[in-house]
Amino acid sequence: MKNFFIACAAILSFTACSNEKDLFDPANIEQKQKMSYADQFETKYGEISQDKTWDLTDFSASQTRAASTGTHATLVDGLSFYLDYRVVSNRLQTTMNARSKNKSLYDAIKTFLPDGQQHTGVPVVLTAPSNSFTIYPVSVQGAWTHDLYVKVGDAAPVKVYSKNWTDYSHGFVNGEGLKGVYTLVGFYLTQYTDMPGLRIEAPVGTPIEIYLANVKDGKNSKPTVGTFNGQAIYVETTAKPEGVEMHDNAIVKYIGIEDNNGNGSDHDYNDVVLAIVGNPEVPEEIKVTDDQYDVTSSITKRYMIEDLGSIGDFDFNDIVVDVTETVKSTYKRTLTNGVVTSNELVGTEKKQKAVLRHLGGVLPFQLTIGSTELPERKGVLDVDLEEEYEVEGWDPYTNNISVKVRQQDNVSVFVIPFPKAGEAPMIIATSDTWNWMPEKQSVPRDWFYTDF
Missing domain, CATH: 2.60.120.400 (Calcium-mediated lectin)
Known part of the structure; x- marks a missing residue:
């Protein structure tokens, strides 16, 4: 019997210690905060369908020169x-x-x-x-x-x-x-x-x-x-x-x-x-000229980001960054009996850049765009910027962009990736013609929930 009470005391002690540890576990804190964000998001906008995506642009792979279908x-x-x-x-x-x-x-x-x-x-x-x-x-x-x-x-x-x-x-x-x-x-x-x-x-x-x-x-x-x-x-x-x-x-x-x-x-x-x-x-x-010509095309997406510093306003203006890919493709034409019979791709130049447009959150953050990790910088409340960075590895069709946000305790760092379909979004992609929302003004329901 004595051994039984000792075992029970040990279990209770372990449970109490585990709960106490969870309270200060950064990963657990991040998970709970993201769950709270998702709950409040659905409370405001409604249940999210499983196939709902958060790329609100009209770009698609069929618009690239490399695509051979769709003609x-x-x-x-x-x-x-x-x-x-x-x-x-x-x-x-x-x-x-x-x-x-x-x-x-x-x-x-x-x-x-x-x-x-x-x-x-x-x-x-x-x-x-x-x-x-x-x-x-x-x-x-x-x-x-x-x-x-x-x-x-x-x-x-x-x-x-x-x-x-x-x-x-x-x-x-x-x-x-x-x-x-x-x-x-x-x-x-x-x-x-x-x-x-x-x-x-x-x-x-x-x-x-x-x-x-x-x-x-x-x-x-x-x-x-x-x-x-x-x-x-x-x-x-x-x-x-x-x-x-x-x-x-x-x-x-x-x-x-x-x-x-x-x-x-x-x-x-x-x-x-x-x-x-x-x-x-x-x-x-x-x-x-000399049967060669260059085709230049570009794609720009605007990413609007919530940094989880404040939950409930959904203004998506804590970080606003534009990312642009410019591609120059050189083609060589072949004429047979006066008719163009081939257009061969002989060279490609690709450049990518990111322009930080707006900050609406006060938490420090670090953006990763493609394979480029930008320097960590302080957040600023409600300021327009024009900071340009060269980046590499950005895929405009998979939206491989994420942000690390340092929380107020200066220890915890939350990672916010581009959301999967059906998830509550903390990042959305739009055309660069879309303006971000003013401070504390949430994105309207019909801005990107037309399919609800």
Whole structure:
């Protein structure tokens, strides 16, 4: 019996000692504080679904140049043109009367690319933006027949249309269709569109070539011409096509193509005119030298961090840091029979930087971004900064960022990683266009809980 009481006393003594030890165990304190944070987070915002992630940006791996999937080129309905012209001496009058909902576009083209005005093009490659865009044939004229092709990355070229007429009677308007109408004042030709457009989705930076192939007048053939050999130029005008769905902030640019790069060319670059409608961005034009060109792309994410110094406000402004990756890729083109047949990656330069933007917490902290551990620094309450650091090893798609926070006892150090799906977040990733919250003002529920 005596031994029994001694054993019980020993157990009680051990339990008491264990509980006392737990009270001062930094790991146990950190776990309890994080559990308290999670409880209060769910009390304020609601239960967290297990698949809820805290990267609130719209970046994805499909937007990188390295991705080979996700490329789509689909023929769509063309622009609607109904332009009426009066015929004089079997030729269209130079001062034509055009009645169309796209008359402003027609007038803009005639203004920026008039007959006889010479232009000089340079070899370029167009690189896809991060959004979709559509290419619409707007104007086709001239005595040379041809096929219009668009090549997106390494995919097979897509033929948009074939021009089969060899005279100028079609004038400066898109469309293969003609119909005559006799009126009391003369004979009119009504031209209308029946050429499709091409909607393109491709990873950002994907090279795009636009060219005319099978150029000939029935007897003689001409080389393939287009963006790759300087026979196409970008034309900027405020006119926008009507009758197509466009993004509210859509950018529209026009490409004028010269169908003859040999003797007798008039160099007015109005033989084929295409409208490129962005959703909202359009492809970037990059000059090519010695068949090489550089594609530069960048990704920036803003990380907003709670340091656990104070639980319950959820303002996510204790630490705000922007991280940017800039990549310059050099490509070498190969042309076979005048057509681009390959774009080989021959070199890559990558730079990463972090910019500390704001501090809203008073606890000392140390950021780790990728494989770079930044120096520990003191926290400051409510101050904007512009401190820049070079970093390495950051993965913008896995968000390998964390922060160590030294607690008020100056001994305990809590580690806060980027949260997994379904966890209560102490770090969130946003676009760098998102502003952080003022002090003690919690992030609103609809800021990132639209799926609750």
